[in-house]
Amino acid sequence: MIKFASRMDNLKGSAIREILKVATMPGMISFAGGLPAPELFPVEEITQAAVAVLKENGTKALQYGETPGYEPLRVQIAERMLAKNNIKTDADHILITSGSQQGLDFSGRVFLNPDDVVIIESPSYLGAINAFKASEPKFVSIPTDKDGMIMSELEKVLATNDRVRMIYVIPDFQNPSGRTWPLERRKAFMELVNKYEVPVIEDNPYGELRYKGEYLPALKSMDTKGLVVYLGTFSKILAPGYRLGWVCASDEILAKYNFMAQAASLQPSTISAMEVSKFIDMFDLDAHVDRIREVYGHRCKFMVECMSKYFPEEAVFTDPDGGLFTWVELPDYIDTAEMAPKCLEKNVAYVPGIGFFPYGEKKNCMRLNYSCMKDEKIEEGISILGGVMKDYLKK
Amino acid sequence: MIKFASRMDNLKGSAIREILKVATMPGMISFAGGLPAPELFPVEEITQAAVAVLKENGTKALQYGETPGYEPLRVQIAERMLAKNNIKTDADHILITSGSQQGLDFSGRVFLNPDDVVIIESPSYLGAINAFKASEPKFVSIPTDKDGMIMSELEKVLATNDRVRMIYVIPDFQNPSGRTWPLERRKAFMELVNKYEVPVIEDNPYGELRYKGEYLPALKSMDTKGLVVYLGTFSKILAPGYRLGWVCASDEILAKYNFMAQAASLQPSTISAMEVSKFIDMFDLDAHVDRIREVYGHRCKFMVECMSKYFPEEAVFTDPDGGLFTWVELPDYIDTAEMAPKCLEKNVAYVPGIGFFPYGEKKNCMRLNYSCMKDEKIEEGISILGGVMKDYLKK
Numbered sequence: 001m002i003k004f005a006s007r008m009d010n011l012k013g014s015a016i017r018e019i020l021k022v023a024t025m026p027g028m029i030s031f032a033g034g035l036p037a038p039e040l041f042p043v044e045e046i047t048q049a050a051v052a053v054l055k056e057n058g059t060k061a062l063q064y065g066e067t068p069g070y071e072p073l074r075v076q077i078a079e080r081m082l083a084k085n086n087i088k089t090d091a092d093h094i095l096i097t098s099g100s101q102q103g104l105d106f107s108g109r110v111f112l113n114p115d116d117v118v119i120i121e122s123p124s125y126l127g128a129i130n131a132f133k134a135s136e137p138k139f140v141s142i143p144t145d146k147d148g149m150i151m152s153e154l155e156k157v158l159a160t161n162d163r164v165r166m167i168y169v170i171p172d173f174q175n176p177s178g179r180t181w182p183l184e185r186r187k188a189f190m191e192l193v194n195k196y197e198v199p200v201i202e203d204n205p206y207g208e209l210r211y212k213g214e215y216l217p218a219l220k221s222m223d224t225k226g227l228v229v230y231l232g233t234f235s236k237i238l239a240p241g242y243r244l245g246w247v248c249a250s251d252e253i254l255a256k257y258n259f260m261a262q263a264a265s266l267q268p269s270t271i272s273a274m275e276v277s278k279f280i281d282m283f284d285l286d287a288h289v290d291r292i293r294e295v296y297g298h299r300c301k302f303m304v305e306c307m308s309k310y311f312p313e314e315a316v317f318t319d320p321d322g323g324l325f326t327w328v329e330l331p332d333y334i335d336t337a338e339m340a341p342k343c344l345e346k347n348v349a350y351v352p353g354i355g356f357f358p359y360g361e362k363k364n365c366m367r368l369n370y371s372c373m374k375d376e377k378i379e380e381g382i383s384i385l386g387g388v389m390k391d392y393l394k395k
Numbered sequence: 396m397i398k399f400a401s402r403m404d405n406l407k408g409s410a411i412r413e414i415l416k417v418a419t420m421p422g423m424i425s426f427a428g429g430l431p432a433p434e435l436f437p438v439e440e441i442t443q444a445a446v447a448v449l450k451e452n453g454t455k456a457l458q459y460g461e462t463p464g465y466e467p468l469r470v471q472i473a474e475r476m477l478a479k480n481n482i483k484t485d486a487d488h489i490l491i492t493s494g495s496q497q498g499l500d501f502s503g504r505v506f507l508n509p510d511d512v513v514i515i516e517s518p519s520y521l522g523a524i525n526a527f528k529a530s531e532p533k534f535v536s537i538p539t540d541k542d543g544m545i546m547s548e549l550e551k552v553l554a555t556n557d558r559v560r561m562i563y564v565i566p567d568f569q570n571p572s573g574r575t576w577p578l579e580r581r582k583a584f585m586e587l588v589n590k591y592e593v594p595v596i597e598d599n600p601y602g603e604l605r606y607k608g609e610y611l612p613a614l615k616s617m618d619t620k621g622l623v624v625y626l627g628t629f630s631k632i633l634a635p636g637y638r639l640g641w642v643c644a645s646d647e648i649l650a651k652y653n654f655m656a657q658a659a660s661l662q663p664s665t666i667s668a669m670e671v672s673k674f675i676d677m678f679d680l681d682a683h684v685d686r687i688r689e690v691y692g693h694r695c696k697f698m699v700e701c702m703s704k705y706f707p708e709e710a711v712f713t714d715p716d717g718g719l720f721t722w723v724e725l726p727d728y729i730d731t732a733e734m735a736p737k738c739l740e741k742n743v744a745y746v747p748g749i750g751f752f753p754y755g756e757k758k759n760c761m762r763l764n765y766s767c768m769k770d771e772k773i774e775e776g777i778s779i780l781g782g783v784m785k786d787y788l789k790k
Contacts, residue, residue, distance in 0.1 A: 002622070002647065002648065003506075004506060004651055005504060005505060005507050005511075006508055008651050008655075011655060017657075033459070035458060036458070038457070041453065046449060046453070046457065047449040047450070047453070050445045050446070051446060054441060054442040054445065055442070058436065059433035059434070061636050062436040062438065062636040063430060063436075063636055064428070064430055064635045064636070065636070098493050098663075098664075099660055102660045105659045105660065109402065110400060110403060111398075113401055113402075127661070131658050133658065134659070135400070197397070227397070240665075241457040241458055241460070241664065241666045242457070242664060243660065243662070243665075256403050259403065259408065260406060260529070262406070263496075263500060263525045263529045264496070264500045265494055265496050266522070266638075268493075268638070269493075269638045271636045
């Protein structure tokens with residue numbers, strides 16, 4: 001019998017994966033994935049960028065490159081982080097990764113020994129939970145309110161648990177809850193982080209996708225002690241098919257991520273990084289993001305309207321200021337994983353909330369994505385979901 | 396003070412990395428990297444394939460895809476493995492990775508707990524050693540002769556060490572030694588593997604690049620118990636800039652690699668996989684590989700001739716049947732890491748052998764790459780190297 005490493009006991013096939021598979025079948029109304037709207041991909045412009053890269057610099061694009069990734073793209077990323085997140089950094093403090101999922105994986109591997117503690121929001125992103133599980137940590141989930149992580153609860157843990165090695169948060173349009181931390185919460189968080197000197201992973205895949213309210217500074221922009229590791233990605237503002245994300249961190253920490261990257265995959269794709277860099281040179285990425293924001297902002301608002309109209313009043317949901325997701329909480333006695341197949345039978349898919357809790361603590365929630373379905377599908381799907389929910393309510 | 400995971404103690408900056416950085420400077424004669432010759436990249440054909448993919452199927456190329464990678468490419472890989480390596484498999488038994496380095500990393504993570512034993516050849520590929528170190532194993536190095544790993548030595552370890560969890564080998568044109576295991580050695584190896592039922596990682600990045608002698612069947616083609624994990628890559632037969640490799644394994648093992656991939660990076664690049672698939676559809680990859688073989692085969696032969704001419708007789712080197720590297724062994728008292736800066740001063744770079752031994756056991760070897768330097772540079776560089784060697788010999 002083949003013996004596998006103990007970490008593999010934590011990494012298993014999930015019911016969610018099965019739902020995502022079914023969700024892509026033709027005719028399905030899918031609120032399940034976190035897919036960008038494909039009709040917004042700038043295919044023509046990307047083609048021009050690809051041709052330009054291969055024509056001007058083809059042999060470099062096809063060759064091995066540096067572990068941190070194509071330098072001109074790292075310069076552009078640093079410029080963008082200053083413009084969008086008020087983060088002052090430079091190319092030497094950025095490592096390009098294979099999507100921000102690889103940044104999550106590296107984070108677990110850089111900071112966590114087995115049984116070390118990682119603090120997360122409750123709920124938190126299932127992809128991050130899964131990545132960290134490979135390092136066999138213990139998860140401590142901090143309760144949240146509509147403004148994100150509750151600071152008094154966080155301090156209780158930091159003050160009493162000496163195995164805490166990192167804190168993972170998504171302050172902007174959190175996946176799955178759709179919530180955003182206000183400025184005061186961010187300041188209070190950074191005070192605690194500085195007091196206890198714990199590394200923070202700030203995951204910000206959706207920060208540029210704000211539909212209402214004011215942009216807020218990233219935690220990284222308030223980081224005076226070099227404790228915040230910032231994860232960004234081109235997946236939501238350009239295209240996930242390239243698998244290009246990045247890590248921005250202080251010297252000491254980024255050096256560890258670079259060693260990890262060297263061992264894990266040598267380097268990110270040279271050609272992909274050069275194409276994205278060329279796209280940014282040739283075209284207006286900001287204008288493209290504006291177009292995405294307009295479409296997603298409309299769909300977000302429309303889904304919220306539909307939920308108000310079709311969901312029973314027992315269903316409590318987020319009205320997000322940005323991002324890709326809303327989060328629905330049903331009465332405690334409803335198990336959304338058990339309800340999912342009933343909805344799939346009616347051609348509507350969502351992600352049951354259980355996967356967003358590391359120990360499956362809550363069964364009565366669901367995550368809904370609004371970015372890749374058109375209005376009529378949103379209305380039809382939400383009305384079907386509302387109908388099923390009503391069947392599940394105790395009369 | 397920030398606490399890092401214990402695995403990070405194993406992953407550090409190396410002198411080799413510094414040499415590789417210097418090696419790419421203009422004017423340098425570099426035998427250091429394992430870079431394909433850039434003048435052979437089929438830039439025009441790849442441009443056509445890229446344009447075709449974006450035109451015909453752009454929104455799919457830019458979107459998220461499946462964890463195992465673009466299915467039509469997996470079908471093509473399976474066909475190629477049958478044609479080139481006599482391995483009967485199919486798309487469901489293949490996982491596309493971010494270069495075969497990611498396959499190496501996954502291998503360590505799937506099979507190795509801290510202090511478990513991984514068996515390797517002595518010497519072995521430094522990138523694999525580095526990848527495995529992240530899983531904190533113990534390495535047991537098996538002595539080799541000109542025909543590769545010595546089977547009686549392997550059996551001694553298998554018979555007595557109950558912590559062995561995997562065996563890592565490169566039977567074709569090994570990196571760094573340039574040696575190839577003959578058929579009898581392969582058969583004897585598989586008998587031992589079947590007897591002791593240990594998983595094997597067969598790394599075969601260079602198998603198609605044979606310059607003389609007969610192609611030999613892959614270990615995977617003789618695998619009757621589903622114990623061999625085969626790693627392949629497009630880096631040497633097409634272009635490393637795409638970062639596309641693959642893992643082929645039996646159901647039980649591949650399922651673990653898929654879970655690992657989901658946690659580590661979700662999926663390989665959609666657009667890169669589609670472009671390589673389209674290239675294979677539109678053009679003749681075999682003809683392209685023939686062209687590479689012709690050029691590298693010539694350079695290999697020429698470097699061997701130059702070594703015979705310029706190296707002192709105390710330098711013992713491999714005359715490879717294929718691949719990218721030859722390996723030079725000098726008298727025990729010469730430290731090639733100490734000698735490297737002297738050669739860099741004269742604009743010649745190589746990789747000191749020490750990195751190919753997990754505990755730095757041998758200091759008197761060097762790896763030389765012949766694929767990316769033209770004849771006049773090979774002759775000039777080898778003559779300079781020979782001169783420095785002679786200065787280091789005890790008179």
